[in-house]
Amino acid sequence: MNHHDLDSQLRAAARPVPRGRVHQAPAQDLLERIVNTPRAAMGATPIGVGNGRRGIVRHPARWVTVGAAAIAVTIAALVVPGLGGDREAYASWSATPAQLSADDAQTIGRECVRKLEPDFGYTQADLSNARKVIAERRGEYGYLSIVTKRWSAACFRDKTGDVQYSSVFEGQVTDAQLGRAGIELQGWGQLRTSEGHVRIMSGHVGSDIAAVDVSLTNGTTVHATVDGGYFLAWYPEEAGAGAGTTVTLHKKDGSASTGLSATELYDAPKLD
Structure with missing residues (x-):
């Protein structure tokens, strides 16, 4: 596949950003850092496409998606027609x-931050001083969310041992704003591994x-890991799916x- 074909597929996959908080200060600040970060240090981070609620911003070696709930950057691999999944x-x-x-x-946390650093400037010191690291295992897979005072990131390890980050979020609401029964979805992007697509939620x-x-929508109920006011879950999902997914909060x-x-x-978050 040449560069023109890849560019065309990325553009075809992109969808417009809805009215939201993309123009708020945290979003604009993170966007500036993404656009102005030198790309020479980039490794094999997957190419990103929007998931229906994001705009697309292009710069030399990267497509990122920006918008929603102050700021989130969702990374999801390009879907190439003809590449079927393993049963x-x-x-x-x-x-x-x-x-x-x-x-x-x-x-997983250290490897994830190592990949985040050249793109966003996050460091191992941020990980060491994190407000919360919440993690879970499902079968052969590891998944965690790193939450600092300024940002959060979802990190996924597939069965081959490869670690990828699926989302970066800045501008979180406070505990006081969430109150007793609120919820803020900080990540809900799709990620592709060697086995197919997964949906990553935090x-x-x-x-x-x-x-x-x-x-x-297929009737499956996924039980999230909840710890210290934060939650996360992931599940296999067909590319481009997700409409109709709902969340239940048990008090x-x-x-x-x-x-x-x-x-x-x-x-947008649901505040109490």
């Missing part, structure tokens, strides 16, 4: 997460939220907020 793809995946070992979490919830479930008193649209939460 056994993600065979060890489970709708219920298990604990990721501390050693694995540390390894976010922040109010103080009364004890559990988070993600309901897919400590046993009540629940159901049917929250993931698409709408990705555009």
Whole structure:
């Protein structure tokens, strides 16, 4: 595939940005840093395409997606027609997460930040001083979210051991703004690995939220990992899918907020 063909496919995949918070200060600041960062240090980070709620910004070696909930950058591999998935793809995946070992979490976090540094200027010191690192294991796969005072990033390790970041988010709402039952979706991008596509979700919830479930249109309920006011989950998904996905917030008193649209939460948080 030559450069012109690749460029054409990327443009065809792009969709317009809706009205939102793309013009707010955190979004503009991160966009400036992305555009002005030298590309010579870039490694094999996958090419990104929008997922329906993002605009596309082009610069020498990168397509990034910018918008929603103050600022999020979602990285997802280009979908090339004719590349089908393995029927056994993600065979060890489970709708219920298990604990990721501390050693694995540390390894994934360090490798993820190493890849983030040339693109966004984040450092290992940021990781060491993180407000929260929440992690989970589903089958052969490791996934964690790094939350600092200024930014958060979702980091995924596939079964081959390759670590990729799927989203970067700045301009988070505060605990006080979320209140007791609010939710902020900080990441909900698609990522492609050697086995196919996955949907990566991460976010922040109010103080009364004890559990988070993600309901897919195929009837699957994915149980998220929730820890210290933050949550994350991932699941296999066809390229371009996601419409109709909803989130349920289970409160400590046993009540629940159901049917929250993931698409709408990705555009703006639900504050209590």
